[in-house]
Amino acid sequence: MLLACGDSKETKIQRFLIQSNDMVRKQNPAQAERYLKEALKLDSCFADALNNLGTLYYNSQRYEEAVGFYSKAIMCRPGYLDAHFNRANAYYELKEYYSALADLEKVAAQKPDTAAVHFSRGLIHTHMRKFDDAMKDFRKAAAQDADNVDILVNLGTLYFYKKSFDSARVQLNDALRLNPKEPNIFNALAMIEVEVGNLDAAATLVEKAIALKPDDPFFLNNRGLINLRKNKLAEAKRDIDKSITLDPYNGWAYRNKGIYYLRMKDYPQAIRLLEHAVSVDPFIDKVYIYLAEAYMGEKDYEKACAAYQNSVQHNEGGSTSIKPCK
Numbered sequence: 001m002l003l004a005c006g007d008s009k010e011t012k013i014q015r016f017l018i019q020s021n022d023m024v025r026k027q028n029p030a031q032a033e034r035y036l037k038e039a040l041k042l043d044s045c046f047a048d049a050l051n052n053l054g055t056l057y058y059n060s061q062r063y064e065e066a067v068g069f070y071s072k073a074i075m076c077r078p079g080y081l082d083a084h085f086n087r088a089n090a091y092y093e094l095k096e097y098y099s100a101l102a103d104l105e106k107v108a109a110q111k112p113d114t115a116a117v118h119f120s121r122g123l124i125h126t127h128m129r130k131f132d133d134a135m136k137d138f139r140k141a142a143a144q145d146a147d148n149v150d151i152l153v154n155l156g157t158l159y160f161y162k163k164s165f166d167s168a169r170v171q172l173n174d175a176l177r178l179n180p181k182e183p184n185i186f187n188a189l190a191m192i193e194v195e196v197g198n199l200d201a202a203a204t205l206v207e208k209a210i211a212l213k214p215d216d217p218f219f220l221n222n223r224g225l226i227n228l229r230k231n232k233l234a235e236a237k238r239d240i241d242k243s244i245t246l247d248p249y250n251g252w253a254y255r256n257k258g259i260y261y262l263r264m265k266d267y268p269q270a271i272r273l274l275e276h277a278v279s280v281d282p283f284i285d286k287v288y289i290y291l292a293e294a295y296m297g298e299k300d301y302e303k304a305c306a307a308y309q310n311s312v313q314h315n316e317g318g319s320t321s322i323k324p325c326k
Contacts, residue, residue: 009043017046017048045075051080058086064094084106085104087103088107097127104121115140115141119141121137123154126157138154138155160192165196168192186205187216199229203226206226217242220240220243224236224253252277255284258270258272258291268298274290285316288311291303291307
C-alpha cells in the first residue's frame with residue numbers, strides 16, 4: 001500500500017482501466033463504470049476510458065449517451081479508430097445512417113480491408129434499402145472472412161428481400177453447414193417459406209430457431225406471424241405480445257399486432273399499431289397495405305388512398321382487394 005501511494009497519475013489511471021476491464025469480464029458493468037469514472041477524475045480527457053464508457057452505455061442500449069462518450073474520446077484523441085467504429089454502431093442503432101457511414105469511412109481510409117467495417121456498412125445499407133450496395137459490402141466482408149456465418153446469413157437475408165428465394169436458400173444452407181446450431185439461419189429459412197406459402201414448413205423451421213434461443217423477440221414475433229397466416233389468432237397474439245415485452249422497439253411486432261386487430265375488425269387499434277410500427281422503423285415491409293385496409297375499414301378513404309400509394313411507392317407487392325384511390 002505504501003508503494004501505491006507513490007504511484008504516478010498515469011499508473012493510477014491505467015490501473016483503473018485494467019480494473020474496469022476485469023469487471024466487464026466478470027459481468028459487473030456498474031463497478032466497471034465506477035472505475036472508469038475514477039480514471040476520468042484524474043484525466044477528464046483519457047480517451048480509452050471515454051471509449052469504454054461509451055461501450056458500457058451502448059451495451060445497456062443507451063445509445064445517445066454512448067455517442068456522447070465516443071465523440072468526446074475522438075475529440076481527446078483525433079483519429080481514434082476504435083471510437084469511430086464504435087460510434088458508427090451507436091449511430092446505426094439510432095438510425096442515423098449517414099453519420100454511421102461517415103464514421104466507417106474514416107476507419108476504412110486507414111484499414112480498407114477490415115471485414116467488420118464492410119459488415120457494418122452492409123447492415124446500414126440494408127436498412128437504407130440499398131440492397132445492391134449492401135450485397136457488395138457483405139461480399140467484401142466475405143472475401144476477408146469466408147467462413148463467417150453472420151455474413152452468409154445477411155447475404156441470404158438480402159436475397160430474401162430481393163425475392164430471390166433460391167439464392168437465399170443457397171447462402172443459408174452454406175451457413176447451416178458451417179454452424180447447424182445458429183438459430184438465425186432457421187429463422188431466415190422460415191421467413192422464405194412464409195413468403196412462398198409453405199406455412200407448415202415455416203412453422204417447423206421457426207420452432208427450431210426458438211428451441212435454440214427461446215426468448216428471442218424476433219423469432220417469437222415470426223412465429224406469431226405464421227400463426228396469423230394460419231388463422232390461429234390467440235396463439236399469434238400471445239407470441240407477438242411477448243415479443244413486444246422483450247423488445248419494445250421491434251416495429252415488426254407492432255405491425256403484426258396491427259394485422260391481428262385488422263383480422264379482429266378493430267380498425268382503430270389496427271391503425272394505432274400500424275402507424276406506430278412505421279414510426280419505430282420505416283424499413284418494415286408490407287405495413288402500408290395493411291394501413292390502407294384499416295383506414296378503409298374506418299371509411300377514411302383519403303388516408304386509405306395515401307397509405308395505398310405509399311405501399312406502391314415502397315414496392316410492397318402482395319395482393320389486396322382494396323382500391324381506395326380513384
